[in-house]
Amino acid sequence: MIEWIGLPAIVIAFVSFLGAFVLVLATPSGEPRRPRIAKVLLSVILFIYVMASVSLFVSEFDLEQGLGESGEAIVNSLEDHIETLFPLLAVGAVFAAYSAQQMEDVRRAQGALARSHSLMMDIVDSTPAGVLFIGDTGRIVVANESAKRALGLAEDAETAEIRGGTWVAEGAPDDRPGDLTGLLGNEPYDGRALLVRWPDGRWIELMAAGRPLLDAKGALGGVVVSFERPVIHRAD
Amino acid sequence: MDTPELLRLMLVALVLWPYIYVVRRLRPAPGMRFLHASFFVLCSSYLLNVLEDLVMKDLMVTLLLVSFGVAGVLALTGVLLMRRDARSERSEP
Numbered sequence: 001m002i003e004w005i006g007l008p009a010i011v012i013a014f015v016s017f018l019g020a021f022v023l024v025l026a027t028p029s030g031e032p033r034r035p036r037i038a039k040v041l042l043s044v045i046l047f048i049y050v051m052a053s054v055s056l057f058v059s060e061f062d063l064e065q066g067l068g069e070s071g072e073a074i075v076n077s078l079e080d081h082i083e084t085l086f087p088l089l090a091v092g093a094v095f096a097a098y099s100a101q102q103m104e105d106v107r108r109a110q111g112a113l114a115r116s117h118s119l120m121m122d123i124v125d126s127t128p129a130g131v132l133f134i135g136d137t138g139r140i141v142v143a144n145e146s147a148k149r150a151l152g153l154a155e156d157a158e159t160a161e162i163r164g165g166t167w168v169a170e171g172a173p174d175d176r177p178g179d180l181t182g183l184l185g186n187e188p189y190d191g192r193a194l195l196v197r198w199p200d201g202r203w204i205e206l207m208a209a210g211r212p213l214l215d216a217k218g219a220l221g222g223v224v225v226s227f228e229r230p231v232i233h234r235a236d
Numbered sequence: 237m238d239t240p241e242l243l244r245l246m247l248v249a250l251v252l253w254p255y256i257y258v259v260r261r262l263r264p265a266p267g268m269r270f271l272h273a274s275f276f277v278l279c280s281s282y283l284l285n286v287l288e289d290l291v292m293k294d295l296m297v298t299l300l301l302v303s304f305g306v307a308g309v310l311a312l313t314g315v316l317l318m319r320r321d322a323r324s325e326r327s328e329p
Binding site: 005006007008009010011012013014015016017019020023024027042045046049052053056 | 271275278297300301304305308309311315316319322
């Protein structure tokens with residue numbers, strides 16, 4: 001039974017493992033699906049199985065004698081090494097594959113998150129109402145296009161920091177320009193009025209709705225504020 | 237059963253567990269699934285290798301050789317599928 005089932009099986013094993021080993025070596029590494037470490041481990045393990053097929057073929061079909069003493073010793077030592085290395089390499093290959101899958105999942109999740117973020121920002125930017133995120137210090141962290149136009153803000157291309165607020169809003173500590181502390185609060189609100197004045201005398205009244213963002217301990221992290229397009233009043 | 241054989245069986249169990257875990261938990265891509273299946277068969281062949289010394293030597297050796305053949309075909313199929321997936325991913329705009 002060994003001869004007519006085992007012999008073709010071990011020849012198929014040798015050819016298949018050798019083919020797989022050559023294909024893995026011929027495939028460029030660095031692809032997201034197969035990082036370099038996974039490629040090395042896979043190559044090593046496939047190579048070991050090429051050698052294991054040869055070793056099994058030689059030992060099970062009693063060909064050691066034909067190899068001479070040194071050949072038999074090589075086959076025997078190869079078998080020992082295979083048995084010792086096999087579990088470690090197999091575990092390594094599994095966890096390399098596991099890590100590769102995890103990285104792939106993270107990459108996919110990041111892509112989905114970026115697309116979702118981009119879509120949300122497009123929606124927020126296209127709305128005629130002004131939308132702001134005000135940090136807990138009263139500084140504007142995020143502003144949509146309408147808010148930037150209404151308040152004369154600009155976004156730094158490199159740091160994405162919002163700049164350009166020369167106006168002073170009601171409630172700003174020490175009349176600090178560009179500060180919207182007056183819109184902070186731990187409770188949601190609608191229709192809160194806030195006067196904003198420019199140094200040249202122009203002013204607007206923001207009718208704002210705000211939703212506070214609280215952290216796990218209940219501390220204020222900032223407020224998301226939206227306001228309708230304001231009318232600019234001249235000094236005279 | 238002497239100590240080295242017991243140790244080998246324990247190692248097989250240690251290796252088989254992550255395969256089952258990884259394949260069930262991660263639902264890998266088809267190519268990777270074939271490779272997992274290949275190594276899973278190889279782990280089982282390791283078990284046959286241990287049993288070969290204990291019972292029905294001829295049958296165990298035949299099964300061992302057949303399992304090697306099956307594992308080889310699975311590994312080759314897995315690698316070919318992974319290459320095909322990688323190629324189709326690269327060709328995507």
